[in-house]
C-alpha cells in the first residue's frame with residue numbers, strides 16, 4: 645500500500661547563536677515515518693527528542709535540511725505540491741489558545757479555512773460550520789462565542805473541527821490532550837477515535853504519554869535525541885519492547901513502575917550504551 649504521507653530520511657539541523665558563537669542542534673537525524681490510509685501512528689519520546697520538528701517538516705511549516713516528504717507516494721517538491729498537501733493534511737496544535745485567534749468568534753475561525761481554500765459561498769460555509777460543530781459534539785450557539793468563553797476541552801474540540809473543515813485525509817495531532825484534565829483528555833480521545841473511524845482519517849499522533857499512545861494508536865514510533873530507537877505495532881512494542889529505552893519509558897508509566905525506580909532520563913540501546921541513567 646502506498647503511504648498517504650511519509651517523511652523519508654528527514655534530517656533537521658538548527659543553527660543557533662549564543663554569546664557570539666554558532667551552535668548546531670541536530671533536532672532530527674535521518675528519520676523515516678509513514679502513515680497508511682486509516683492508520684494511527686504514534687510518535688513518542690521525551691521532550692526535545694524531535695517529534696514536533698519532524699511533524700512540522702511533514703506539513704512544510706519547517707524545512708528539512710535533507711530528506712523528502714512524500715504525499716501519496718510522490719515527492720513534495722513544488723509550491724503546487726505543498727498546496728495540495730495542505731489541502732489533505734491538517735495540523736492540530738497542543739495549545740488551542742495560540743491556534744485560535746482571541747478576537748475571532750468560533751464561527752468565523754471555523755469558516756476561515758474554507759475562505760482560504762476558496763470553498764463554498766456564505767450560506768454553504770455557515771452550513772459547514774454547523775456540521776463541523778455537531779461532528780465534534782458542540783452546539784450551534786458555540787459559533788457566536790469567543791475562545792475565552794469556552795473551556796479547554798471545548799477549545800480543543802473547536803481546533804479539531806477547524807482542522808476537519810476542509811475534509812483532510814490526514815490529521816497531525818501534536819500533544820493535543822496534554823494540557824487537559826484527565827477526564828477531559830478521555831473525552832477528546834474518544835471523540836478522536838470516533839472521528840477517525842467514521843471519516844477514515846489517518847492520524848499522526850504526537851505524545852510524550854505512552855498511555856495515550858497505547859489507547860489510540862495502531863503503530864508507535866519511539867524517538868530519542870532525534871532518532872528512532874524502535875517502531876512497530878502498539879501491542880508488540882508495549883508487550884515485548886526491543887530497546888532498553890522503550891522499556892525505561894514503559895517502566896516510567898505509574899502503573900508499570902516499581903517504587904523508587906528511576907523515571908525518565910534513560911539512554912537507549914545503541915546510543916551511549918543501554919542503561920538506566
Ligand SMILES: Nc1ncnc2c1ncn2[C@@H]1O[C@H](COP(=O)(O)OP(=O)(O)OP(=O)(O)O)[C@@H](O)[C@H]1O
Pocket residue numbers: 658659660669670671689690691692693694695696697698852
Ligand atoms: N527553532 C529552533 N531553533 C533551535 N533549536 C530548535 C528549534 N526548534 C527546536 N529546536 C531544538 O530541536 C530539538 C527538538 O525539539 P522538538 O521541539 O522537535 O522536540 P519535541 O520532542 O517535540 O519536544 P517537545 O515535546 O518539548 O515539543 C530540541 O533540542 C530543541 O531545543
